[in-house]
Amino acid sequence: MAITGAQFIGSKRSAEGNTTFQGINPVNDEKLTVNFNEATTAELEEAVQLAEGAFTAYANTTTTQRANFLDQIAEEILALGDELLERCHLETALPMGRLTGERGRTMGQLKLFAQVLREGSWVDARIDKAMPERKPFPRADIRHMLRPLGPVAVFGASNFPLAFSVAGGDTASALAAGCPVIVKGHPAHPGTSELVASAIISAAEKSGMPNGVFSMLQGVGHELGGNLVKHPLITAVGFTGSFRGGKALFDIANQRPVPIPVYAEMGSTNPVFILPGALEERANIAEGLASSLTLGVGQFCTNPGLVLMEKGEASKGFVERLKTAVESIEAGTMLTSGIKAAFEKGVGGLASIGVGKVATGPSAGTANAVQAQVFQTNYSALKSNPTLAEEVFGPSSVIVEADAKDEILEAAKKLEGHLTATVHATPQDLEDYQELFSILERKVGRIVINGFPTGVEVGNAMVHGGPFPATTAPATTSVGTNAIKRFARPVSYQDFPQSLLPDALKDSNPEEIWRLVNGAWTNDKI
């Protein structure tokens, strides 16, 4: 497929803007082929109006129709073949193996939401039958289910150009819920975005979905995104990226005449606790941590940036072993020169507040290669410089040695919200540090025991979320099947005739879904 640089306003290609931008190869900072038009205000308006026009028809498609559409998107992405992977590799410098895996993950997410639709219980169907004889007042027939919100704006992330971008988890879950989607493509991979958008449009056409169910606008400035979030017809926002970007959209959304939810996943430092017994017995945690902190050149939302342990002979040995491991891991190229600059500013900041560097990874010759860096300090320093616990996006981590258990618990209590916390522990450690888990439960979305935070399973039980500032919506997850609920709200239907009820609420239960009927779960008809 030829990349043209035009927007997708539904099925229509549009290139009305006067300004253009290009993708950049992070390996040499050279501009890539194709001039991408920045979307104009008129193009944005047209895309939103088209999405609104498509809403009712799309919201009332059957679950099977929407499931087939999602499956078809996965097929169309696969059908783009190596062209997609190669363009993506040029734009991001991510290795082909990683991109092949990420494509599989992206397709898997789409197919998982198709399964969620076919299984059907996500709508939270609840039926309280009428009780005409009840005293002192009769009870009406009341039925409840989740219904889609309306057009949704999705902001693609730079670090997962497939799985968290144009056809990523936010788009898949919003489309599954029955909401038209308008993507603001990330300017770091515009060609990838266009190819994936073409796959979605192709799937929409083949599946008979209404035109406007999907559009994509490209641009480099903040104005386009801000205007999208301000548009009165946009009803929710999905975002993965920096704290600054996510918080800005959250503020815009809350200041609208009609505020709307912003589901911003803004990353975090993902503290790792290595408890005394595990530190003593399991030296290979050091190698595991080195791999985790350098995975994808550290450009993971769940990258472990803070490691806490009690100081002693074992911690000394651990740091030695971590140093050896980090020094042996090949350097990688970051996604953009901006991300590299921010990383170097971040690690420079750590050095400037007197935190000692204990390991530096190998260098490489590409324009945006960076060296992994490990720092070491003690709990008093962390206490007086809480910025040490803030995210430096990239392959760096700060080891904090504490004098005793009390300091470890105090450090945990002082944490802000993070996506994950990890605890390495022996059975004895778990007993000794039981209090730690009550603390962490309030600080993070996911607690990992004896593993590493990178690697976010896409399943039913995943929470990729957490308290602010990790996200702007702590009651939700952006990965896993529950992500679909972000784009719906409950509606009650009182004394509706059967013919007017949605299928999920009909007595006959044609979709055979699980429902709460008069307080009891059942997948029977009534």
Add this chain to the structure above:
Amino acid sequence: MAITGAQFIGSKRSAEGNTTFQGINPVNDEKLTVNFNEATTAELEEAVQLAEGAFTAYANTTTTQRANFLDQIAEEILALGDELLERCHLETALPMGRLTGERGRTMGQLKLFAQVLREGSWVDARIDKAMPERKPFPRADIRHMLRPLGPVAVFGASNFPLAFSVAGGDTASALAAGCPVIVKGHPAHPGTSELVASAIISAAEKSGMPNGVFSMLQGVGHELGGNLVKHPLITAVGFTGSFRGGKALFDIANQRPVPIPVYAEMGSTNPVFILPGALEERANIAEGLASSLTLGVGQFCTNPGLVLMEKGEASKGFVERLKTAVESIEAGTMLTSGIKAAFEKGVGGLASIGVGKVATGPSAGTANAVQAQVFQTNYSALKSNPTLAEEVFGPSSVIVEADAKDEILEAAKKLEGHLTATVHATPQDLEDYQELFSILERKVGRIVINGFPTGVEVGNAMVHGGPFPATTAPATTSVGTNAIKRFARPVSYQDFPQSLLPDALKDSNPEEIWRLVNGAWTNDKI
């Protein structure tokens, strides 16, 4: 029980403030006995710190312990006997029969949340078992459930001094979720608040709940409430009241360094559509509407303030009959002189924009008695004065006559968010106006067919919520069992040993709750 006018800081009574206020009898605007101390900043701080101190112990009580606590609160409220009802009657002028019913509703809500806890599925337990052999990567064991947020601030409403106040739905659902609650009592019924608070404290002591699980602060100004919402240890807010009050708290909460959710139910105009066949055939809709709009002196969040119908002979007859009905319904006394003044300003505003008054109810001799009022206009006037569709809190309603179906649908499309919409329709009307339901589904939380919006059932399927400006949290309900989910967030537990998992996630499923295990719903053990 003697009313003292002091705060409840957990079990402790505290009256540190220098300023006091009194309850007022709306019948004669005379001050009632007892000087209530306004809470000081230090008392607020003490209550919040105590709630935070109680959190971990309370969050980790068993579901049975919390269910028993809720049941006990209901018993303690009943044990207050007539003293509660009589004080409440003095403070609100609401009839004793209504207050007896509202006490029953309040107790019923508490007991319903106790049942929700015993049934257990509200925690959304999800288990994806480990798949160590999966290629290319093994799957970890990941388990998911909802966990309580932390201390919650609840603002009592004036119009339901029992069911939406100190021990109302917000308090019941937050306590059920495992969150300590700090109530800011509504200054229109301070003696009622104190009596109910004493019942909660008594239940907490008898049930062995940690001190601080409940506190109540009294005050008349906005500062106390604002400071409560700003406090860093408060994690969520429940509110029922005016748009102005709810929106102010929402803005404060979003401007905190760490924003928190505000679940504000702010009322609405609850449009009623009387479709042509029903208008022609069912004259007694007029009497039903007259009852609904004057119920509780119109002081219901779901009061029908806007009625739409096609103009013709039938609408003329309807208005005549509504006039007769309204004129025969006895006048009532509003809750406060401030609410009366706002009502009179509101209906005065309608008159001043040239909307014709077609019915006025009887007057009465009490200080805050008001006359029910019905206005009539046409769709063009509504179109040029959208403020006609805004809530006037009290017994008033605006009849809007449309020239044709198109105008009815256009009016529906232009609606803001409301709690409810009601449609009176024959089977033929339902066919002719099918499009209306797709429109209303996006505008309200609950659609009622051939009924009236007042009377909000407390059940599993209720949505008492709706798009902004009806609420600040359209994805939630403040009435019914799903209200509990507002005060919890999901947490994933990865590779946890059985002994460290919450009961809801253990293989043995000791509470026998419904869970999603490897994608299938079951209440078996694993």
